[in-house]
Amino acid sequence: MHTKHESGTRTSTATPPHAEVPVWADASAATADRVEALVREMTPREKVAQLVGVWVGASAEGGEVAPHQHDMEEGVDLDALLPDGLGQLTRPFGTAPVDPALGALSLLRTQERIRSSNRFGIPAVAHEECLAGFAAWGATAYPVPVSWGATFDPDLVRRMADAIGRDMRSVGIHQGLAPVLDVVRDARWGRVEETVGEDPYLVGTITTAYVQGLERAGIVATLKHFAGYSASRAGRNHAPVSMGARERADVVLPPFEMAVREGGVRSVMAAYTDTDGVASHADPELLTRLLRDAWGFTGTVVADYFGVAFLKLLHGVAGTWAHSAALALEAGVDVELPTVKTFGEPLLTALEKGEVDEALVDRALRRVLAQKIELGLLDADWDPVPEVLRGRDLTDTEALRGTVDLDPEGNREIARALAEEAVVLLRNDGTLPLGPDVRKVAVVGPTAEDPMAVLGCYSFPAHVGTHHPELPHGIALPTLAESLRAELTGAEVSVARGCDIDTDDASGFDEAVALAMASDVVVVAVGDRAGLFGRGTSGEGCDAETLRLPGVQQDLVDALLATGTPVVVVVLSGRPYALGGATGSAAGIVQAFFAGEEGTPAIARVISGAVEPQGRLPLSVPASEHLQPTTYLAPPLGRQNGVSNLDPTAAFAFGHGLTYTSFAWSDVELDRPDVPTDGAATLAFTLRNDGPRTGTEVVQVYLHDPVATVVRPVQRLVGYGRVVLAAGEETRVHVRVPADVAAYTGRDGRRVVEPGELEVRLGASSADTRLTATVTLTGAERAVDHTRELHATVAFGEV
16 A cells, blocks of 8 residues: 655655655655655756756766767756756767776766755666667667668567667666657658668557567667658758648558557657648647647657757747747657756746746656656665676776676677578579589678678767777677678688779779679679768768769679679668669679678678578668659559659569568468458468478568548558468468558548458568458448557468
């Protein structure tokens, strides 16, 4: 039974033995009672202090953190701030390279200082980036999210997220700023590498699995960017978004809705962009009425870095910092990140003048305090010593150095499995896998000997390590050339660079061509360099004018194709690129989206045949470098037709991926042709591996609605399942398609299931339908809400 107190006790943080435990520190009390006790006791300054972060960097020597200086912020005086308390610590590990053990010690000492400095003994929530692994020096660099999408394997992504979360938790981190749920609408956008792909169902299922894994490990997951960031005009970072309400409801929002309903997520990050003139950080319809009132989200909404200040600086919807703070609070933003700015003195002054209602501050405060209580941070017996430091002598910092391994073999095994499942074989004329008769292999191209070619822009070595070239990467990053030498032990592997990633210098072509002509096969490695704000060809603020390979890489590929030597193109990139003549004439094309530290060994094993290709495209590979934006989610007039001379048909469609075997789909049976609008269709078919070796098939379930009230995509993914079959093995595949997954936003803004004919398409990709079944939905039109069924299920074996 919970003990209730009329008011909190104004005590210091150190509670003497046998003293009364303040209600907010009483773990047996109800969360709401603990929150209200604190809210009643706090001054406005103490309240506001819980709604801000401070960007810090851990001490390399194990001392307290130091405020991080950034061109978007003024200096922070911790001595002045901490007596009022502090909401969050921003990226103590992800700001500068630091030994993990000493970083944990630095964070511990800082938390002790924060806790002892404020009246209530409240520590800070420490957050970090974890987009493709814990963004800390020496931590495992997993494949980027678009590679997660290529696996079509939520279970493996959940395992990865759990491992990431356990590593973060072990050193004292509480919140991770991931995953990204943005649906790709224009592949020129620099942050494509951070997304899962172009289909909302795939994005939703993969990111929900990530959320489940991170939350299972005790880390607060953060959905971002809410909402519409990836739909910017011309694929430019932060650019305005022009989509209508229906596109937002049916394409952009479903992944977030799924993650809120099924993931147990505890935080959401607002998006930088505006949609139709309304900035997300100042949108109460989005952040409160939809997210909280309709979907039932109860966690915290955090600002994207500097997003509240951008209401004044970039959007022009606020005239002062206080106005920015007021707009964000009213919309539903609870925490300003990365550091104190508008929620600091500007907000306090506005509160004193009565220009901002203190009730808005209290609303955000209640959410922040409730989350800290959930994390155990306010419990009287909370132990700030992180797991990796328990039982250690914390006075001997040199003895601590090197004792924490954030890249153990268990992590690398998951990274290896993800990389292998994510490699997509786009084309193969029979050259792959390379057999023992291949004696001379030319490895050419700018990503062939680049260890960073497998890392995205939010990996620690790319995001932070590039600013510290004097230090090692902290993890092993074998190059593709090294991995091919290790794998192709019977062949002579020679290397020529050919060109750089993003320059116009073609002076290395002659050497590359000569090497190709003297070899049995050429592996040409092309792609991206991850970076930030123009310092790379992929990444945040690294948007592309076209989808032609950067620099003169396409010219290099064309020159190699002209030699007549079989050419295998390997693309190590953050986005898909049009590949020109290689699409139809290369011996093979292998796509690997920044596949992490185990990426190049995985690619080499696919090329050698030691591992079968398993990946499927999470977004289309264009045939033309110019035709953007385009995705497979197009209505008839968005596809090739007789009223435009431009053909947007992809070279390789969403869901495409070859194997080294073949599968036969047959004997489809539908349980009944008529299904009520509140029912479900059930069908089954036989899947057989009729090729020469074990292989993986990804069964994809698409819906086609021939006639609808509003214009709809020709088809869209509603379910999928992976299965591994040995040569000659077959299985019965059972598919259940609830009528709810046919719902869409009608003309009046309601989400409805309409009666009428539907076609269930079972395929190996969005362009490769193998079997179809026609179902007629009967009965009245039915309105549905966020409690509707979200999945068509795929099961294997006799049921």
